[in-house]
Every structure is written in structure tokens, then in C-alpha cells.
Amino acid sequence: xxxxxxxxxxxxxxxxxxxxxxxxxxxxxxxxxxxxxxxxxxxxxxxxxxxxxxxxxxxxxxxxxxxxxxxxxxxxxxxxxxxxxxxxxxxxxxxxxxxxxxxxxxxxxxxxxxxxxxxxxxxxxxxxxxxxxxxxxxxxxxxxxxxxxxxxxxxxxxxxxxxxxxxxxxxxxxxxxxxxxxxxxxxxxxxxxxxxxxxxxxxxxxxxxxxxxxxxxxxxxxxxxxxxxxxxxxxxxxxxxxxxxxxxxxxxxxxxxxxxxxxxxxxxxxxxxxxxxxxxxxxxxxxxxxxxxxxxxxxxxxxxxxxxxxxxxxxxxxxxxxxxxxxxxxxxxxxxxxxxxxxxxxxxxxxxxxxxxxxxxxxxxxxxxxxxxxxxxxxxxxxxxxxxxxxxxxxxxxxxxxxxxxxxxxxxxxxxxxxxxxxxxxxxxxxxxxxxxxxxxxxxxxxxxxxxxxxxxxxxxxxxxxxxxxxxxxxxxxxxxxxxxxxxxxxxxxxxxxxxxxxxxxxxxxxxxxxxxxxxxxxxxxxxxxxxxxxxxxxxxxxxxxxxxxxxxxxxxxxxxxxxxxxxxxxxxxxxxxxxxxxxxxxxxxxxxxxxxxxxxxxxxxxxxxxxxxxxxxxxxxxxxxxxxxxxxxxxxxxxxxxxxxxxxxxxxxxxxxxxxxxxxxxxxxxxxxxxxxxxxxxxxxxxxxxxxxxxxxxxxxxxxxxxxxxxxxxxxxxxxxxxxxxxxxxxxxxxxxxxxxxxxxxxxxxxxxxxxxxx
Ligand SMILES: [Zn+2]
Ligand SMILES: [Zn+2]
Numbered sequence: 001x002x003x004x005x006x007x008x009x010x011x012x013x014x015x016x017x018x019x020x021x022x023x024x025x026x027x028x029x030x031x032x033x034x035x036x037x038x039x040x041x042x043x044x045x046x047x048x049x050x051x052x053x054x055x056x057x058x059x060x061x062x063x064x065x066x067x068x069x070x071x072x073x074x075x076x077x078x079x080x081x082x083x084x085x086x087x088x089x090x091x092x093x094x095x096x097x098x099x100x101x102x103x104x105x106x107x108x109x110x111x112x113x114x115x116x117x118x119x120x121x122x123x124x125x126x127x128x129x130x131x132x133x134x135x136x137x138x139x140x141x142x143x144x145x146x147x148x149x150x151x152x153x154x155x156x157x158x159x160x161x162x163x164x165x166x167x168x169x170x171x172x173x174x175x176x177x178x179x180x181x182x183x184x185x186x187x188x189x190x191x192x193x194x195x196x197x198x199x200x201x202x203x204x205x206x207x208x209x210x211x212x213x214x215x216x217x218x219x220x221x222x223x224x225x226x227x228x229x230x231x232x233x234x235x236x237x238x239x240x241x242x243x244x245x246x247x248x249x250x251x252x253x254x255x256x257x258x259x260x261x262x263x264x265x266x267x268x269x270x271x272x273x274x275x276x277x278x279x280x281x282x283x284x285x286x287x288x289x290x291x292x293x294x295x296x297x298x299x300x301x302x303x304x305x306x307x308x309x310x311x312x313x314x315x316x317x318x319x320x321x322x323x324x325x326x327x328x329x330x331x332x333x334x335x336x337x338x339x340x341x342x343x344x345x346x347x348x349x350x351x352x353x354x355x356x357x358x359x360x361x362x363x364x365x366x367x368x369x370x371x372x373x374x375x376x377x378x379x380x381x382x383x384x385x386x387x388x389x390x391x392x393x394x395x396x397x398x399x400x401x402x403x404x405x406x407x408x409x410x411x412x413x414x415x416x417x418x419x420x421x422x423x424x425x426x427x428x429x430x431x432x433x434x435x436x437x438x439x440x441x442x443x444x445x446x447x448x449x450x451x452x453x454x455x456x457x458x459x460x461x462x463x464x465x466x467x468x469x470x471x472x473x474x475x476x477x478x479x480x481x482x483x484x485x486x487x488x489x490x491x492x493x494x495x496x497x498x499x500x501x502x503x504x505x506x507x508x509x510x511x512x513x514x515x516x517x518x519x520x521x522x523x524x525x526x527x528x529x530x531x532x533x534x535x536x537x538x539x540x541x542x543x544x545x546x547x548x549x550x551x552x553x554x555x556x557x558x559x560x561x562x563x564x565x566x567x568x569x570x571x572x573x574x575x576x577x578x579x580x581x582x583x584x585x586x587x588x589x590x591x592x593x594x595x596x597x598x599x600x601x602x603x604x605x606x607x608x609x610x611x612x613x614x615x616x617x618x619x620x621x622x623x624x625x626x627x628x629x630x631x632x633x634x635x636x637x638x639x640x641x642x643x644x645x646x647x648x649x650x651x652x653x654x655x656x657x658x659x660x661x662x663x664x665x666x667x668x669x670x671x672x673x674x675x676x677x678x679x680x681x682x683x684x685x686x687x688x689x690x691x692x693x694x695x696x697x698x699x700x701x702x703x704x705x706x707x708x709x710x711x712x713x714x715x716x717x718x719x720x721x722x723x724x725x726x727x728x729x730x731x732x733x734x735x736x737x738x739x740x741x742x743x744x745x746x747x748x749x750x751x752x753x754x755x756x757x758x759x760x
Contacts, residue, residue, distance in 0.1 A: 005053045005055065005056070005119030005120055005161075005162075005163075006030055006052070006053070006056050007023050007025060007030070007076050007162060008076070008119060008156050008161045008162060009051075009052060009053050009056070010023040010030070010032055010048075011023060011074060011075075011076050011156050012156065012157075013044065013047060013048065013051065014032075014034055014044065014074040015074055017036065017040050017043060017044045017047075018036060018040065019034040019035060019036040019040060019041065019044055019074060020034070020035045020036065020071035020072050020073055020074055021033040021034040021035050021071055021074055022071075022074065022075045022076065022077050023074075023076055023077070024076075024077040025132050025133070029088075033066070034074075035068060035069060035070075035071050045061070045063070048061065049061070053119070053120060054120060054268065055090060055093060055120060055268070057088075057386070059088075059387075059389060059415070076156070076162075088385075088386075088387055088415075089124065089125055089128055089131065089133065089385055089444055089445070090124040090125065090133075090386075091124060091125050091269070091362075091381070091382050091383055091384055091385065091386055092122075092123050092124050092125050092126050092212045092213060092362060092381050092382060093120070093121050093122060093124065093268050093269075093382065094121060094268050094269070094270035094299075094300040094301070094382070095116070095117065095121050095122070095299075095300065095301055095302050095305065096118060096120045096121035096268075098118065098120070098159060099116045099117060099118055099120075099121055099122075099302060100302065100305055102116055103116050103302045103305065103306065104305075104309070109148065109168055109169070109170075110168055110169065112189070112190055112191050112306055113167075113168060113169045113172070113190065113302065114175060114190050114301065114302050114303035114306055114354070115165075115167045115172050115173045115174075115302065115303075115354070115356065116167075116168075116302045117163060117165050117166065117167070117302075118159045118160045118163050118166075119159060119160065119161060119162065119163045120159070121268070122163070122165050123165055123212055123356075124165075125213075125360055125362060125384060125385055125420075126212055126213045126358050126359060126360050126361075126362050126381075127139045127140060127165060127356070127357070127358065127359055127360075128359065128360070128444065129141075129359055130443060130444065131444060131446075133164060134164060135164040135165075135166075138164055138165065138359075139356060139357040139358070139359050140164060140165045140166075140167070140356065142357075143167060143171055143172055143173065143356075144171060145166060145167075145171055146168060146170045146171035148168060148170070149166050149167065149168050149170075149171055149172075152166060153166050172356075173354050173355050173356035174187070174190070174354060174355060175188075175190050175193045175194075175303070175352055175353070175354050176193075176337075176352070176353040176354060176355065177193045177196060177197070177350065177351070177352055177353075178341065178350065178351040178353065179200075179349070179350045179351075180341070180345065180349075180350075180351075190303075190306060191306070191310070193352060194303075194306055194307045194310050194352075195310055195314070196350075197209070197307060197350065197352060198307065198310050198311045198314055198315070199314075200349055200350050201218065201219060201220050201226075201311070201319075201321065202220065202314070202315060204219070204220065204223050204225055204226040204229070205219065205226070205349040205350065206218070206219045206226070206229065206230050206233070206347060206348050206349050207219070207348060207349065207350045207351070207352060208326050208334075208340055208344045208347065208348035208350070208351050208352070209303075209351070209352035209353075210335075210337070210340070210352060210353050210354050210358070211300075211301065211303075211304075211364075212300060212301055212358075212362070212381060213333070213335075213358060213360070213361055213362030213363060213364075213380070213381045213420075214325065214326060214333035214334060214335045214358060214361045214362065214363060215325075215326025215327075215333060215334045215335065215340050215344065216323050216324065216325065216326050216364075217230065217234070217322070217323075217324050217325070217326050217344070217347060217348060218244075218321045218322060218323055218324075219321065219322045220319070220320075220321060220322075221241070221243045221283050221284060221287050221320040221321055221322045222282055222283060222284060222317065222320055223284060224284040224285065224286060226284070226322075227241070227284040227286040227287055227322060228284075228286045230322060230324075230347070231286055233346055233347040234324075234328065234329065234347055235328065235329045236329060237614045238289050238290065238614045238615065238618065239614065239615045239618075240287065240288035240289075240291050240293070240294065240295060241286075241287050241288065241295075241322045241324045242272040242294075242295035242296065242297060242322070242323055242324060242364065242366070243283070243287060243294060243295070243296055243297075243320050243321060243322055243323060244296075244297050244298065244299065244304065244308075244320075244321050244323035245296060245298065245308075245318070245319070245320050245321075246298075246299065246308040246309075246311075246312060246318065246319065247298065248262055248265060248266070248298070250318045250319075250320065251265060251275070251296050251298070253278075253281075253282075253318070254275075254277060254278060254281040254282070254283060254294070254296070254320065255275035255276060255277050255278060255281065255294060255296060256275065256276045256277075256278060257275060258369065258372075260369045260372045260373070260374075261273055261275060261369045264367060264369060264374055265296065265297070265298050266298065267382075268382065269365060269381070269382025269383055270297060270298060270299075270300035270381075270382055271297065271364065271365035271366060271367045271381075271382060271383075272295040272296065272297045272364050272365065272366045272367070272378075273295065273296055273297065273367055273368070273369070274293045274294070274295050274366065274367070274368040274369075274377070275293060275294060275295075275296050276292055276293055277292060277293065277294045281294075282317070282320075283320060287322065290622060290625075291621060291622075291625065292625045292628070292629075293368075293625075295366060297323065297364065300381075300382075323364075325363055325364065326340065326344055326348075327343075328343060328344075328347070330423060330424050330426065330427065330430070331343075331423070331427060331429045331430065332361055332422070332423055332429055332430055332432075332433040333361050333362075333363045334361075335358040335361045336357075336358075337351075337353040337355075340353065359440075360420075360437075360440060361420075361433065362380050362381040362384060362420045363378065363380040363381060363420065363421055364378075364380065364381055365378055365379055365380045365381050365382050365383055365421075366378040368708065368710070370710045370713055370714060371713075371714050371717065373731060374731065375708070375713075375729070375730060375731065375734075375735070376730065376731070376732065376733060376734045376738075377708060377734055377736070377738075378405070378421045378734065378738065379407070379418065379420065379421055379732075379733055379734060379738060380420040380421040381420070383420075384418065384419060384420035384421075385417050385418075385419065385420070385441065385444075385445075387415035387416060387417045388415070388416045388417075388418065388489060388490060388732055388733070388742060389414065389415060389416075389492070390411065390414055390415060390416045390489055390492075390745070390746055390749060391414050391492065392414065392523075392746060392749040392750050392753060393414065393749050393750075393752065393753040393756075394412075394413060394414065395411060395450065395451065395748070395749045395752045395753065396410070396411060396412050396447050396448055396449050396450055396451075397410070397411045397449055397450070397451045397452070397453060397475075397745050397748045397749055397752070398410055398438070398447075398449035398451070398452045398453070398466075398469075398472075399411075399452075399453040399454075399477075399740075399741040399742070399743075399744035399745035399748060400452065400453065400454045400455070400462040400463065400465060400466045400741065400744070401422075401455070401462050401737070401738075401740050401741035401744070402455050402457075402460060402462060402479065402482075402506075402737040402740045402741075403424065403425050403426070403455070403457065403459075403460040403461065403462060403737070404424050404425075404616070404736075404737045405421060405423070405424065405734070405736055405737045405738040406421075406422045406423060406424065406425045406430070406434060406462055406737070406738075406741075407419045407420070407421060407422055407733075407738050407739075407740075407741045407742075408422070408434065408437060408438055408441075408462075408741050409741035409742050409744065409745040410441055410442065410445060410447045410449065410745075411447070411745050411748075411749055412445055412446070412447045416489065416742055416745045416746065416749075417441065417445055418733055418739075418741055418742050418745075419437050419438075419441060419741070420437070421738055422434050422437060425460065425461040425462055426461075431461055431465070434461075434462070434465070435465075449472060450472065450473060450752075451472055451473035451474070451475055451748050451752060452466045452469055452472045452473070452474055452475070452748075453466075453475045453476075453477050453744035453745060453747065453748035454466035454467070454474070454475070454476055454477065454744070455476075455477065455479055455482070455506075455507065455740065455744070456476050456477070456478055456479065456507045456508075456509070457479070457506075457507035458507075473752075475744075475747070475748045475751060477743070477744045477747050477748070478506075478507075478508070478509055478526070479503075479506030479507055479508075479514065479740065480499070480501035480503070480506050480514055480515075480517045480519060480526075480704065481499075481501075481519065481521055481526045481743070481747065482740045482741075482743035482744045482747065483499070483501040483503065483506075483703035483704050483735075483739065483740060483743060484497065484499030484501055484519055484521045484526070484701050484703055484743065485521070485523055485742075485743035485744070485746045485747045486703060486730075486733055486739040486740060486741075486742040486743030486746070487499075487701035487702065487703040487728055487729065487730055487735075487739075487743075488521075488523070488701055488728075488743075488746065489742055489743060489745075489746035490728075490730060490731060490732045490733065490742070491701075491728045493699060493701070493728065494522075495522055496520060496521065496522045496695075496697055497520075497521060497522070497697060497699045497700065497701050497728075498518065498519075498520060498529075498688050498691045498692070498695075498697045498698075498699065498700045498701070498725075499517070499518070499519040499520070499521045499526070499700075499701045499703065500517070500518055500519075500684055500687075500688070500700060500701070500702050500703070500704075500716070501515075501517045501518075501519060501703050501704045502515065502516055502517070502596035502597075502704040502705075502706035502707065502712075503515050503595070503596065503597055503704030503705040503706055503736070503737070504544070504595055504596075504597030504598070504616055504617070504705055504706075505544070505593075505595060505597065508594075509528075512534065512591060512592045512593065512594075513537065513591055513592070513593035513594070513595055514531065514593070514594050514595070515532075515593060515594055515595030515596050515597055515598065515704070516531055516532030516594045516595060516596035516599065516650070517530075517531055517594065518530040518531065518647075518648075518687045518688075518691065520691060520695050520697060523746055523747050523749075523750035523751070524747075524750060524751060524754060528647045529647055529648065529687075529690075529691055529695075530642075530647050530648040530649070530650060530687050530690075530691075531594040531647045531648075531649060531650065532594045532595070532596060532599060532649075532650050532652065533557075533594070533643070533649040533650060533651045533652065533653075534592040534593055534594045534649075535550065535553045535554055535557045535592070535593065535598075535602075536553050536556075536557075536584050536587065536590040536591070536592055536593075537549070537550060537553065537590060537591050537592070537593045537595075537598065538552075538553065538580045538583040538584050538589065538590050539580065539583065539589060539590075540589070540591065543598070544601075544613075544616055545612060545613055545614075546572070546611070546612050546613075547601030547602060547604055547605040547610060547611060547612065547613060547619045548571035548572050548605045548611040548612070549580050550598045550599075550601050550602040550605070551571065551601070551602040551603075551605035551606050551611075552568075552571070552577070552580055552581060552584060553584055553602070554599075554602045554606070554656050555568065555606075555656070555660075556581075556584050556585070557653065557656075558653040558656040558657055558660075559657075562581060563660070565664075567608070567663070571605060571611050572611060572612075596680075596704070596706045597616075597617070597620065597705065597706060599652070600619055600620035600623055600706070601613075601619045601620070603623060603659065603672075603673075603676050604619035604620070604622055604623050605619070606656070606659055606660065606663065607659065607663055607669050607672050607673070608663070608669070609622050609623065609626060609669055609673075610622055617705065617708075620706070620709060623673050623676065623677075624673075624677070624709050624710065624711055624712075626669045626670045626673035626674075627670060627673035627674040627676070627677045627711055628710075628711060629670045630670040630671055630673065630674035631670075632671075632674070634678065635671065635674035635675040635677070635678045636675060636678065637675065637678040637679040637681070637682040638654065638655035638658045638659065638675055638676070638678075638679045639654035639655060639658060640652050640654055640655055640679065640682075640683055641654060642686075648687070648690075650683050650687065652679075652683075655676070655679050659672055659676070662675075677709075677711045677712060677715065678715070680712055680715075681712065681715035681716050681719050682719075684716045684719070684720070685716070685719045685720060685723060688700055688720060688723075688725060689723065692725070698724065698725055698726060699725070699726045699727075699728065700720055700725050700726070700727045700728065701728045701729075702716055702717070702727065702728070702729045702735070703729075703730065703735050703739070703743075704735060704736070705735060705736035705737065706735075707729060707730070707735040708734075708735055708736060713729060717729065
């Protein structure tokens with residue numbers, strides 16, 4: 001790992017132990033040579049991992065004895081660029097407390113300086129052009145250090161010793177304010193620029209500013225008109241916006257914050273943390289309409305910190321700002337000054353640029369705390385490109401991921417390196433971002449793939465991309481098998497496990513849509529032991545935006561015809577209902593699906609919570625919210641049965657009947673939603689029980705987007721553990737399709753390893 005202050009740490013540790021030798025950043029990792037008494041060398045090696053600075057991650061220590069050279073001093077050697085290069089690249093890290101203190105101290109030469117950093121903090125992945133990680137290989141190469149900065153950079157005792165992005169107001173990057181339609185500003189101090197930004201925000205304006213990994217759009221989250229205007233301009237109707245606040249006190253005034261959530265807010269990755277909003281929170285309704293959670297993050301750079309300081313001096317209320325990705329709807333986040341002014345022209349009233357180039361776009365990360373543990377939802381800034389240790393051979397593999405929430409993954413030397421979140425591969429811009437990331441990561445990690453792993457869905461752009469690559473061994477991986485393998489890879493599980501893969505959509509080996517799967521799986525193969533009983537999905541993809549379609553399908557499947565109650569007539573316009581009913585009855589333009597995601601949609605529509613949605617998963621989020629507002633400790637599950645074999649069908653028609661009866665009896669939505677969640681947990685427990693009895697498996701991996709639902713995840717974990725299962729869920733990569741590429745990579749590596757083994 002480079003750029004995390006490891007060499008100065010080793011230097012100081014060796015000197016403290018009175019050892020001679022040197023430390024060197026080599027492309028294969030850090031190389032340390034020490035010379036001294038055997039006992040002292042032993043103490044040094046023991047201390048090496050245990051006292052390491054916060055950003056250091058030591059994957060492995062290998063030792064070799066060499067002849068005594070008679071060195072008397074310890075030194076840091078320049079980087080050695082020779083050899084077959086492979087070094088891990090650190091992620092971008094939020095500003096550290098010491099640097100914040102520097103920028104807040106009027107006597108410090110970095111007072112108010114937005115680009116302050118040190119070996120413990122600041123940009124890394126977003127500014128690195130190539131390895132070995134040195135200033136010349138970053139976008140900071142354009143700035144020559146002044147004498148003061150150079151002195152710090154060369155002083156092993158200094159916090160900025162070998163801090164590659166080291167900078168100060170004299171020699172480093174600076175802010176540039178542009179207000180379209182206004183005369184060009186003279187160069188201004190950061191303070192003056194951010195004061196002006198504060199005024200624009202206070203007057204309800206929208207500001208685009210260049211953050212760590214890309215542009216962010218900001219407006220005052222307490223002004224309804226400003227937030228609604230941002231939604232209108234960004235073409236984003238209901239998907240929640242994240243907010244940024246100055247500190248934990250403000251976060252707690254708006255949301256409930258547990259100790260684990262508090263720690264996550266302050267973690268050096270500085271992700272957006274999904275928190276439950278207080279009913280009386282002083283935030284515009286349009287921040288996260290109809291959603292009890294709000295994504296909150298704290299300032300992650302000195303620039304954000306400085307802005308909040310200025311706002312606090314000048315505003316009456318503590319500022320809460322929308323802080324959302326600078327892009328148009330689902331396109332990649334914008335990183336370039338000119339690109340920002342062009343693409344965000346219709347959105348932002350002002351632009352805060354700076355002249356440090358962002359080389360790699362990295363969006364803000366999103367996590368949720370479930371059962372006291374961080375669960376990634378979007379893995380990007382602060383986390384990428386941290387590797388996952390696979391320990392599965394030396395194969396170099398490219399895994400292309402899925403279509404939604406795409407990430408790619410490369411493997412090398414036993415590591416899997418998942419990319420940052422790239423987005424939905426639905427437009428040209430995101431596909432370009434995918435190709436750009438592949439090219440850059442291949443260079444950075446010196447990976448030359450010999451095999452490519454891809455999803456079986458022929459319509460995915462990632463699959464089509466994989467199949468266009470020449471001369472590579474092709475390994476197609478079933479979507480839900482990849483989900484389970486990603487969870488196994490995180491926990492380094494070998495052998496066969498019970499895999500519960502529940503999500504919205506995945507292409508099955510029988511060319512139907514899967515998504516409520518119980519697999520007996522290892523890395524090589526899987527058996528589809530059980531599934532949710534398939535229903536017909538009418539009209540393909542539009543089914544995702546219109547939960548009422550799948551609700552009608554469940555009604556038809558359960559009752560043989562759609563009941564004539566006026567309630568069911570109100571789900572959509574009469575002519576559309578007729579068209580969909582006819583499609584379902586005649587099985588025209590329909591496809592069978594076992595999707596658990598669609599089951600959530602159906603139930604949300606059946607109980608009148610939501611008939612159409614503006615983003616995938618919205619109905620499920622609302623169902624979870626309704627269930628969590630149910631006050632009773634536990635809700636009685638509805639009934640279900642099992643039918644068929646190979647695979648077994650989980651037949652939920654009894655539950656649908658009971659839900660309809662509950663709706664007829666005017667039962668409240670929260671109670672029905674809570675009982676629905678209890679039913680799903682009971683289904684999972686029952687099927688896993690059967691699988692244990694029949695297959696002698698007792699480890700369960702829970703994966704797929706449905707397990708972002710805290711009630712489902714916590715309920716399943718608790719029930720299964722109480723029944724003696726070992727249960728694994730996601731901590732490193734998302735349970736949703738963002739985690740697929742890791743699973744594909746693990747499967748491909750194991751298959752290649754297996755082939756070699758069979759040849760021997
Ligand atoms: Zn720092
Ligand atoms: Zn300087």
C-alpha cells in the first residue's frame with residue numbers, strides 16, 4: 001500500500017529500535033531491509049503491523065534472511081520503478097483532525113486553505129495517474145512545491161513527509177468562482193469565494209462545486225423551493241438526496257444517530273450514512289419524499305469544512321445542505337471544469353472550480369448500519385480501490401459486473417480489486433466511464449486479463465462488452481450465483497453453502513427472470529434448490545416502474561381471475577388494466593419471474609401503498625418503512641406452502657389470499673407490511689432448514705438487493721442463528737448488483753485454478 005505514510009512510519013520505527021537498513025516502495029509492495037540484533041529485529045517485526053498508522057493495511061509480511069552488510073543508518077530509498085509492477089493504491093481519505101486544526105488556526109500558514117492535507121489524509125485514488133505513487137505520477141505534478149512545503153516533504157519527522165499532494169496557499173491549487181451571466185471574477189481568496197457561495201445558497205440558489213472525486217451540487221436543504229427547483233433541474237422526481245451538515249450535533253438534531261452510526265459518520269471514508277429522520281426534523285419535505293431515512297455526511301475536505309464555518313457565522317440556523325452528485329439523472333459524475341460548466345449549465349447558478357485536476361471520478365459512498373455493522377450500498381470514495389483478499393490463485397481476470405449499479409473487478413496475485421461504483425450501464429456516458437475505468441485500473445494495477453467473466457443476460461451492455469473482447473477465455477456466470485459467490489469471497493468461505501439470493505432481476509439459466517433463489521453453491525457450480533413460485537411479468541421492463549402490473553399477476557395466480565372489487569379497478573387507468581389483464585390471461589408478451597423484488601412491488605400495490613414508482617426499489621423501501629412503524633414486537637407470519645421439486649416452489653398464494661382479506665377487513669398498512677416481512681423471514685428459515693436436513697449444509701450467505709432491507713436482513717440473521725446456522729451477509733461490497741463483479745471474479749479464479757488442478 002502506498003501513500004499512507006508507511007515509509008516514514010517504518011523509518012521512525014526502525015530508528016526507534018536502533019536498526020540500520022532502508023525502506024523502499026517497490027512496484028511489488030514495500031521492501032524493508034533491517035540490520036541489528038536478532039531480538040531487536042524480532043521486536044521490530046512484531047511492532048510493524050500493530051503500531052501502523054491508520055491508513056495502513058498489511059496484507060502479508062514475507063521475511064528472508066540476508067548476510068550482514070554492516071550498515072549503520074536507516075534511510076528511505078526513492079521508488080524503484082523496475083520489475084513487474086503491482087502495488088495497491090490507497091483510496092481518497094477525508095481530512096484529518098490535525099489538518100482541520102491547521103486550517104482553523106489564524107496563525108498557521110494554511111489558515112483557510114481548502115487543499116490542506118498530510119500523509120494521513122487527502123486525495124489519493126482520484127489524482128493518481130500511475131504507480132509507483134509519487135508526486136510526479138499525480139495531478140499534483142503540475143504544482144511545484146514552495147520552499148516551506150519542500151522542507152516539510154523532506155523532513156521524516158514532519159506530518160507531511162512524503163505527502164505527495166502536499167500544498168499551501170503559496171504553491172498549491174486554488175479555488176475559482178464562475179457565475180454564468182456575470183462578469184468574470186478577479187482571483188479571490190478562498191474565504192471570499194465561499195462567502196459568496198454562502199450568499200447564493202442562502203438566497204435559494206444551486207451551486208456546483210468540485211469535491212474530492214467529482215462535482216457536487218449543493219443547495220439549502222431547509223428551503224423547500226430550493227430543493228424542489230434542484231429536483232426539477234436535475235430531472236430527479238423522488239429519489240432521495242443526501243445532505244451534509246457541519247457536525248454530529250446537527251446530524252442528531254435532524255436524525256436518530258446510534259453509536260455505530262456516529263462512528264460511521266466520522267470514519268475516515270466519510271460516507272453518506274442512511275439515518276432515520278426525526279419526525280420534527282427541520283428539512284424540506286422534498287429532500288427524501290415518502291422515505292423515513294435521509295443520507296447524511298459530514299465535511300470530508302478542508303473546503304467543505306471552511307464553507308460550513310463561513311455559513312455558521314453568517315446564517316441564523318445551522319446549515320444543512322443538499323450534497324448530491326454533479327450529474328444529469330443517471331450519468332457519471334462530472335469532474336472537469338469546462339465539462340461542468342457545459343453539462344451542469346441548466347442546473348447550477350454558480351460554479352466553484354479549482355485547478356487541481358481530478359483524474360479518476362469517484363462518487364460519494366453510501367452505507368447503512370444494520371445490526372450495528374456497516375453495510376455498503378454504494379461503494380466508491382473512501383473505499384475504492386481497496387482490494388478484497390481472495391487467496392484464490394494468481395489468475396488475472398476481468399469481471400464485467402451487471403447492468404444496474406455496475407462495478408467491474410480485476411484480480412491479481414490473489415487479490416480482487418472491485419472498481420468504484422460506475423452507475424447504470426444504460427447510456428453512452430456510463431459505458432465510456434466503464435471503459436475508462438477498466439483502462440486505468442489495468443494500468444494502475446498492471447493487470448493483463450487472460451479471462452473475462454460476465455453475466456448471462458444477453459442484453460446487458462457489460463455482457464456485450466465482455467463478448468466483444470478478443471482472445472480471452474470467456475466465463476459466463478449466472479447472476480444469483482455471482483451474488484452468493486461475492487458474499488462467500490468477502491468471508492473467504494470454501495466449499496458449499498446455502499445461498500439465499502433475493503433481488504429484483506437476474507437472467508436465469510432457463511432464460512426466465514430469477515430473483516427469489518435458494519442455491520446450494522460453491523465457486524464452481526450451483527443447484528437451484530428452491531425458488532419463489534414464478535408469476536408472469538407483463539410487458540417486461542415497464543413492470544419495474546409499475547408495481548400494479550405484478551400485483552394483478554399475483555391476483556390472477558391466486559384467485560384464477562381478478563376479483564371485481566372496485567379497489568382493484570383503481571390501480572391504473574381502465575384501458576391499461578384491460579391490456580395488462582389480457583396479456584396475463586393469454587400469456588402474450590409476458591415472462592415468468594421468481595423475483596423477490598417484484599413480490600415486494602406486488603404487495604405494496606395490493607395494500608394501496610404505491611401503484612407506480614419512479615426508481616427501482618422504491619415500493620420495497622416504502623413497505624419496509626410501513627413495517628417499521630408497526631408497534632408490536634413481532635408480527636405473525638402469513639401462510640405459505642411448498643410445491644413441486646427440482647426446484648421446490650415456495651407457494652405464497654395463501655399469503656396473498658390473507659393479505660387481500662386483511663385489506664378487505666381494513667387492516668392498517670403497517671400491520672400487513674410487518675406480517676409480510678415476518679412471512680419472508682419464515683420462508684427463508686423454513687427453506688434453509690430443509691436444505692440443512694437434505695444437504696448437510698449449515699452456512700448461509702444472504703445476498704441480493706432485497707437484503708438492503710434491514711427488517712428482512714436482521715430478521716433472517718436472528719432467526720437463522722437461533723436455529724444454529726452460521727450466517728454471512730455483506731460488509732465489503734454491496735448486496736445489490738454493485739457486488740456482482742466480485743462474485744464473478746471469485747468464480748472465474750476458482751474455475752481457472754480447478755482446471756489447472758485437473759490437468760496435473
Ligand atoms: Zn491531514
Ligand atoms: Zn507551499
